[in-house]
Amino acid sequence: QKEVEQDPGPLSVPEGAIVSLNCTYSNSAFQYFMWYRQYSRKGPELLMYTYSSGNKEDGRFTAQVDKSSKYISLFIRDSQPSDSATYLCAMRNTGGFKTIFGAGTRLFVKA
Amino acid sequence: DTGVSQDPRHKITKRGQNVTFRCDPISEHNRLYWYRQTLGQGPEFLTYFQNEAQLEKSRLLSDRFSAERPKGSFSTLEIQRTEQGDSAMYLCASNTASGTSTDTQYFGPGTRLTVL
Numbered sequence: 001q002k003e004v005e006q007d008p009g010p011l012s013v014p015e016g017a018i019v020s021l022n023c024t025y026s027n028s029a030f031q032y033f034m035w036y037r038q039y040s041r042k043g044p045e046l047l048m049y050t051y052s053s054g055n056k057e058d059g060r061f062t063a064q065v066d067k068s069s070k071y072i073s074l075f076i077r078d079s080q081p082s083d084s085a086t087y088l089c090a091m092r093n094t095g096g097f098k099t100i101f102g103a104g105t106r107l108f109v110k111a
Numbered sequence: 112d113t114g115v116s117q118d119p120r121h122k123i124t125k126r127g128q129n130v131t132f133r134c135d136p137i138s139e140h141n142r143l144y145w146y147r148q149t150l151g152q153g154p155e156f157l158t159y160f161q162n163e164a165q166l167e168k169s170r171l172l173s174d175r176f177s178a179e180r181p182k183g184s185f186s187t188l189e190i191q192r193t194e195q196g197d198s199a200m201y202l203c204a205s206n207t208a209s210g211t212s213t214d215t216q217y218f219g220p221g222t223r224l225t226v227l
C-alpha cells in the first residue's frame with residue numbers, strides 16, 4: 001500500500017464548477033501538507049501549503065486537512081479552463097526532508 | 112528569473128550512454144533535492160543535499176546514478192550506462208532549512224530523458 005493515495009482521474013468538469021480533489025494517507029507523522037499544480041511537461045508549482053489540521057483559503061482555492069481521518073482536500077471554486085492540469089498532493093514529516101507525493105489527478109475544465 | 116533552473120530541458124540518448132543534468136537552485140536555498148517522475152505518477156525522491164553534503168539517497172538511486180553539489184550551489188546528476196527504464200522526468204527542487212522549520216520545496220521545470 002502506498003503512503004499517499006490519490007485518484008488519478010481524469011476528472012472533467014464544466015467551466016464555473018466547484019472542483020473537489022482529495023488524497024488519503026497512512027503515515028500519522030505527516031504534518032506538512034501541500035498541493036502542487038503541474039501542467040503538461042512542466043515542473044510542479046506550489047499552490048497551497050498547510051501545517052497540521054484545518055482549512056486554508058487563497059483566492060479560488062481552499063485546502064482542508066483532517067488528520068483524524070488522514071484525509072486532505074483541495075477545492076477550486078469557479079473553475080476555469082486554465083485550471084486544467086494535474087494536481088498533486090504532497091506531504092512531509094516535521095523536520096523531514098523527503099516529500100511524498102500522490103500520483104496526481106488530471107483535471108479538465110471545459111469552456 | 113530567480114527560480115530553480117535545470118539544463119538541459121530535454122535529452123535523448125541511446126542505451127548505454129552516460130548523461131549528466133544540471134540544476135541551479137534558488138540562490139539563498141541551502142537544500143537541494145532530486146526527484147524522478149514517470150508518466151502518470153507523482154515525483155519520487157532520489158537524493159538531497161544540505162549545502163555540499165549529500166545526506167540521503169533513495170534505494171531508487173542505483174550505482175549507475177551519482178549526484179554532486181561541489182560548492183553548495185549548483186548540482187549535477189549523472190546516469191551511467193543508461194537503460195530504457197531510466198526514461199523519465201528528472202526534477203530538481205530547493206528550499207531552506209534552519210532549526211526545526213523547513214520551508215516547502217520549489218521545483219524546477221525538469222529534464223525529460225528519453226533512452227532509445
